[in-house]
Amino acid sequence: MLENSSFSVKPELFSEASQLIDVLQIQQITTYSKEKNKCVFTVNKGKITVEFPRPDIVRLTVNHTNENFTHHNSSIETYESSEFTIRETEEHVLMQTTDVEFYLHKQNCNFTIKSAKGEIYSNGFYLTEEGTISLIGAQENEFIYGLGEKSGWLNKKGERLSMWNTDVFAPHTPDISELYESIPTYLSFTPNYSFGCFLNNTGRTIFDFKNRKDEHKLETETGIIDLFIYTGPSMKDVLEQHTFITGRPYLPPKWALGYHQSRHSYQNEEELKYIADSFEKLEIPVDAIFLDILYMDGYRVFTFDKERFPNYETYLPQLLEKGIHIVPIVDPGVKVAGQYDVFIDGVVKDAFTKMPDKSLYIGDVWPGKSALPDFSQQKVKDWWGELHEFYTKLGIKGIWNDMNEPAIFNESKTMDLDAVHDNNGNPISHKEYHNLYGYEMSKATSIGIKKLTNERPFVLTRAGYAGIQKYAAVWTGDNRSFWEHLAMTIPMCLNLGLSGVTFSGPDVGGFMNDTEAELLTRWIQMGTFLPYFRNHCSIGMDRQEPWVFEEEYTDINRDYIQMRYEWMPYLYQQFIEAEKSGLPVMRPLVLEYPSDHRTFDLNDEYLVGENLLVAPIVTRSARSRAVYLPEGIWYDYWTNQVFEGGKDSLIEAPLNKIPLFLKAGSIIPLTNKKKKANQKDDELYLHLYSQESGHVNTVIYEDDGITMNYQSGERFELHVNVDFNHETVNVKLESRGDFKPNWNKITVFLHGTNKEIRIESHLEFEALSGKELM
Numbered sequence: 001m002l003e004n005s006s007f008s009v010k011p012e013l014f015s016e017a018s019q020l021i022d023v024l025q026i027q028q029i030t031t032y033s034k035e036k037n038k039c040v041f042t043v044n045k046g047k048i049t050v051e052f053p054r055p056d057i058v059r060l061t062v063n064h065t066n067e068n069f070t071h072h073n074s075s076i077e078t079y080e081s082s083e084f085t086i087r088e089t090e091e092h093v094l095m096q097t098t099d100v101e102f103y104l105h106k107q108n109c110n111f112t113i114k115s116a117k118g119e120i121y122s123n124g125f126y127l128t129e130e131g132t133i134s135l136i137g138a139q140e141n142e143f144i145y146g147l148g149e150k151s152g153w154l155n156k157k158g159e160r161l162s163m164w165n166t167d168v169f170a171p172h173t174p175d176i177s178e179l180y181e182s183i184p185t186y187l188s189f190t191p192n193y194s195f196g197c198f199l200n201n202t203g204r205t206i207f208d209f210k211n212r213k214d215e216h217k218l219e220t221e222t223g224i225i226d227l228f229i230y231t232g233p234s235m236k237d238v239l240e241q242h243t244f245i246t247g248r249p250y251l252p253p254k255w256a257l258g259y260h261q262s263r264h265s266y267q268n269e270e271e272l273k274y275i276a277d278s279f280e281k282l283e284i285p286v287d288a289i290f291l292d293i294l295y296m297d298g299y300r301v302f303t304f305d306k307e308r309f310p311n312y313e314t315y316l317p318q319l320l321e322k323g324i325h326i327v328p329i330v331d332p333g334v335k336v337a338g339q340y341d342v343f344i345d346g347v348v349k350d351a352f353t354k355m356p357d358k359s360l361y362i363g364d365v366w367p368g369k370s371a372l373p374d375f376s377q378q379k380v381k382d383w384w385g386e387l388h389e390f391y392t393k394l395g396i397k398g399i400w401n402d403m404n405e406p407a408i409f410n411e412s413k414t415m416d417l418d419a420v421h422d423n424n425g426n427p428i429s430h431k432e433y434h435n436l437y438g439y440e441m442s443k444a445t446s447i448g449i450k451k452l453t454n455e456r457p458f459v460l461t462r463a464g465y466a467g468i469q470k471y472a473a474v475w476t477g478d479n480r481s482f483w484e485h486l487a488m489t490i491p492m493c494l495n496l497g498l499s500g501v502t503f504s505g506p507d508v509g510g511f512m513n514d515t516e517a518e519l520l521t522r523w524i525q526m527g528t529f530l531p532y533f534r535n536h537c538s539i540g541m542d543r544q545e546p547w548v549f550e551e552e553y554t555d556i557n558r559d560y561i562q563m564r565y566e567w568m569p570y571l572y573q574q575f576i577e578a579e580k581s582g583l584p585v586m587r588p589l590v591l592e593y594p595s596d597h598r599t600f601d602l603n604d605e606y607l608v609g610e611n612l613l614v615a616p617i618v619t620r621s622a623r624s625r626a627v628y629l630p631e632g633i634w635y636d637y638w639t640n641q642v643f644e645g646g647k648d649s650l651i652e653a654p655l656n657k658i659p660l661f662l663k664a665g666s667i668i669p670l671t672n673k674k675k676k677a678n679q680k681d682d683e684l685y686l687h688l689y690s691q692e693s694g695h696v697n698t699v700i701y702e703d704d705g706i707t708m709n710y711q712s713g714e715r716f717e718l719h720v721n722v723d724f725n726h727e728t729v730n731v732k733l734e735s736r737g738d739f740k741p742n743w744n745k746i747t748v749f750l751h752g753t754n755k756e757i758r759i760e761s762h763l764e765f766e767a768l769s770g771k772e773l774m
């Protein structure tokens with residue numbers, strides 16, 4: 001009790017002890033050997049290994065124990081290590097690839113990395129206490145990004161952040177650092193160079209940028225230090241390097257990029273029907289409706305409550321025919337019950353997590369006493385994946401994984417730390433494994449549905465670990481209907497993107513507390529331009545479907561949700577680029593303008609791809625805002641007004657308007673606004689935002705939107721080349737690939753000039769010049 005009063009700041013509770021630590025040097029190399037493309041050093045206690053997954057990436061492990069660690073490769077892509085040369089100097093062992101020089105000090109094991117360009121990333125990494133590694137000599141003027149799902153601002157310099165997947169129902173305030181997802185990776189940015197570090201450890205880890213200004217201190221609680229050092233030199237390079245190691249984001253099915261509606265819970269068939277019908281009647285497109293925990297029979301996963309949903313076997317496929325996907329929630333807890341086949345089957349298959357004495361670990365969650373699948377085992381992942389046939393045979397193609405931190409209703413909020421994960425025969429404790437649990441569950445689910453449906457799966461997960469982008473979208477958990485949480489969405493999702501996780505979004509409208517009309521509308525406006533767009537709300541709170549307030553709001557909400565579909569070709573293009581490059585769909589301005597200091601800690605604007613700048617309204621009653629536009633010429637999406645960048649401009653933002661800007665020289669593909677999600681894209685519109693002169697180009701993609709066939713060439717690529725000449729704008733359109741899109745017409749619109757437009761089309765369908773838009 002007293003902790004929540006002024007008693008908390010009683011002076012006697014504080015000591016003024018200095019926070020500075022001396023750098024301990026606790027290692028000394030005794031021998032070393034090179035095995036294949038890996039160097040193993042024996043030190044006074046344990047082993048250090050160095051390898052280069054690629055010439056520009058260093059992997060260093062420091063193992064003080066004599067154990068073998070196998071789990072720490074679970075989220076890592078397989079790679080073949082690069083070759084390197086090794087040379088000894090008096091003080092150092094020097095390992096060298098084509099890109100980097102790695103100097104390991106023989107006496108104290110400090111190490112320094114230089115890139116081929118001679119840049120020194122710091123004056124060295126030091127092994128301090130056991131399980132801790134410190135980089136000393138960090139630039140004081142650096143900015144720290146990434147670190148996964150964290151509250152607070154974009155720049156994390158000066159913070160101490162902890163990684164332990166946690167179910168946080170309390171309001172997500174800036175001082176809470178342990179949330180649902182742990183992505184233990186960060187990026188150090190200065191305008192000169194960037195580098196990144198990924199501390200691959202699935203137990204609790206701490207990233208301390210606060211202890212000393214020139215230090216990055218990385219602490220592990222269990223396991224070993226397994227550090228990937230990404231040598232950049234640009235921020236984009238670091239992201240490419242990180243997603244080379246942990247995997248590129250997967251390409252979701254197109255329907256996963258549409259508008260999604262959820263509530264805890266649509267309680268029965270009538271309510272579900274009312275919701276689906278309302279969307280239809282109001283002409284608001286919706287691609288997915290979610291079923292929260294009440295659809296199940298007594299919270300048993302892989303069941304339906306037949307009283308609430310008597311016709312689920314016929315009704316759900318009917319909804320799918322109308323283009324509405326049902327996404328049911330699946331939690332990890334399996335009810336302990338003799339009459340329940342999933343539980344019995346799990347026991348027979350030895351699929352549940354056990355305690356050291358081999359008894360089942362039992363935790364309290366929604367169904368009451370529950371067993372928790374041990375996803376560390378391949379056979380359990382396979383089993384869990386196959387169980388989803390229960391859903392796929394109803395036409396379900398998407399699954400919502402909640403509570404997979406795992407969250408348990410007890411003091412520690414999670415599983416017993418002593419519980420044992422079999423880890424394919426190399427057992428480890430839950431304490432060491434924890435942050436991987438949700439990742440493995442979603443991986444099992446994603447692979448399971450992919451096998452069962454032969455389509456690109458959609459999994460929405462609450463918990464995750466580095467690499468989750470290969471399998472699932474992430475929503476940011478139980479936020480609140482607070483304006484502050486609307487504002488926080490921006491840096492939170494941006495940092496997820498800078499950690500490799502591009503497909504993310506919050507509960508639009510806010511989960512807890514009652515939303516209000518204006519907040520919901522502003523959130524929907526932002527959601528229209530977020531990678532993942534789902535409105536979700538808690539039981540007991542006022543309803544927040546897009547039509548629940550006055551008509552004025554409903555009209556605006558409808559307009560924006562329809563706009564999401566209008567912008568789909570652009571959005572889809574960004575997801576395809578993300579799969580290729582690892583760069584996020586939603587980008588902080590600093591990623592594109594790394595020499596403009598105004599962008600370094602910009603928290604209330606973002607880019608979608610390179611060319612669309614979104615400046616949401618995050619303040620109640622605001623009807624205008626300052627928008628910082630970086631260098632260059634920008635067009636106001638709504639008015640075509642031209643703005644000179646490099647400064648702030650005051651932009652009007654009446655309730656129906658979110659400020660949007662397009663960079664001069666951009667080619668923006670849009671399609672028709674939709675009233676229903678499954679309406680066909682029969683037209684493509686190319687909006688060209690003119691620049692003085694020069695050449696620009698882009699590639700726009702189309703495929704069936706659901707299968708993997710695009711990987712074997714069933715894809716349509718529209719190559720657009722534009723030359724801005726003195727008197728004309730020449731547009732050349734060419735196609736490649738085997739897929740035939742639905743478009744029967746392309747219209748090209750030119751913004752910001754009255755030069756003549758000349759279209760040279762090599763397409764099978766019509767290409768027209770639209771009216772000039774000034």
Ligand code: MIG
Pocket residue numbers: 263264292293329402403462477478511536537538
């Ligand atoms: O402990 O399934 O974050 O989205 O509606 C609460 C009920 C469990 C937490 C999720 C929320 C979901 C809710 N779940």
